[in-house]
Amino acid sequence: MNYAFLPDLLALTILIVILLLLRRDHAQRQTNLWLLGLFFTLIESSAHIFYGPNGPPGTTLHTIVIVCYLLAGLVFVWASGNYEITDRKSFLFLLINSVPLLALCATYGLHLFSKTAFLPWIALGLILGVATSLYLRRSLITALVLAIGWLGMGLLASDGRYRQVVYWCLGVVYAVATVNFYRKLPRNSTGRLAIITGFSIWAFFFFLHPFIVTYRTYADIASHIWNMQKSLISIGMILVMLEEQVSNNRWLALHDELTGLANRRSFEDRLSIALDRCRRARSTLALFMLDLDGFKQINDTHGHHAGDQLLRHVAGNLREHVGHIDSIARVGGDEFTLLACDPSLVRSVEQLRDAIREATELPFFFDGHKLSVTASIGIALYPDDADDATRLLRIADLRMYSLKQERTPLRHIRLDSVPSLTASGRFRSRTASGRF
Known part of the structure; x- marks a missing residue:
């Protein structure tokens, strides 16, 4: 067991409990999605405590860690999105395109490092990405972007760089969440700054991971920064909820709640x-x-x-x-x-x-x-x-x-x-x- 992760796990658990308590007076779809994303992050952090590099238990836990990273990222993308199409189509678009990503993460977690294991899922992702972009989003630009992304992953997999395929996919997912939160949250919000900073660090270290993992000294430092941003994001979400509550109270002080008119x-x-x-x-x-x-x-x-x-x-x-x-x-x-x-x-x-x-x-x-x-x-x-x-x-x-x-x-x-x-x-x- 790796007891070094216990303090970070305890801190994350406390912050999630605080969010749950705030949810009683702040029940809304966004808060529920935030909690779901943090729940997957909590599972990932818990798996790290028991993680071992060799043997079936290590392989299983590695799969759980990688898949939970992706699930948390997808939930945060959905929570931060501001889509112009209907919610149902947005959800289907995200759900369908997450299938090949989940398959790639599971394949990597199970240590199935071969072209025959990776390339079929990349081909499926290319087909689904283009089809859903044209049918559900009606966007040629989105189809082109996804096509370029999947073709790039195909080149990396053909070259045997499977770690880059998976971790750069995760980096893109968290970068999208960063941009979405940047656009969605109020510009004068302190919580927004904490959330954007946390997700930016998360995305950056996913992109950096394939290069830094071979340097033990730097990897340990990166690991501490990696865990720090989880608490930073949780604190940011708490601040956003408190700021929204204050803003709502100010509005109620000057407006009639029933009609929305001035009081x-x-x-x-x-x-x-x-x-x-x-x-x-x-x-x-x-x-x-x-x-x-x-x-x-x-x-x-x-x-x-x-x-x-x-x-x-x-x-x-x-x-x-x-x-x-x-x-x-x-x-x-x-x-x-x-x-x-x-x-x-x-x-x-x-x-x-x-x-x-x-x-x-x-x-x-x-x-x-x-x-x-x-x-x-x-x-x-x-x-x-x-x-x-x-x-x-x-x-x-x-x-x-x-x-x-x-x-x-x-x-x-x-x-x-x-x-x-x-x-x-x-x-x-x-x-x-x-x-x-």
């Missing part, structure tokens, strides 16, 4: 910024406050799931059908707010109001039922009605409430001149709770 906090910030911009430009700002009439009835009759679907439906329609709007937010259960800066330049306030109403009242189907709501829309203008965010929100709210109660709409409101309205129970409850 109240974000809208208030945007309103303040828009007012400052309008003051400097001496332009007009229109604030629309929208309440859904009939939402409660749908929610009570068809359930909360129908209500959630309705809110998503309305949010999507507002985004898609209402143009020249600077910001849309969901600020309450069935309340939305919209901002339009200098609306007179493109569409009148009345036209925007009508567009908002039409988008809101578009019907949708739920469980075989055609459902729809109507809209009560309160409007407040800067600088005509008020010159600060708090007063604009209150005026728009009061006008919306007036429409909802089927009273005469209040077109011009000064808060200090309508004490009866500002004393209404609904308004008091909002101001007391700090909603505006």
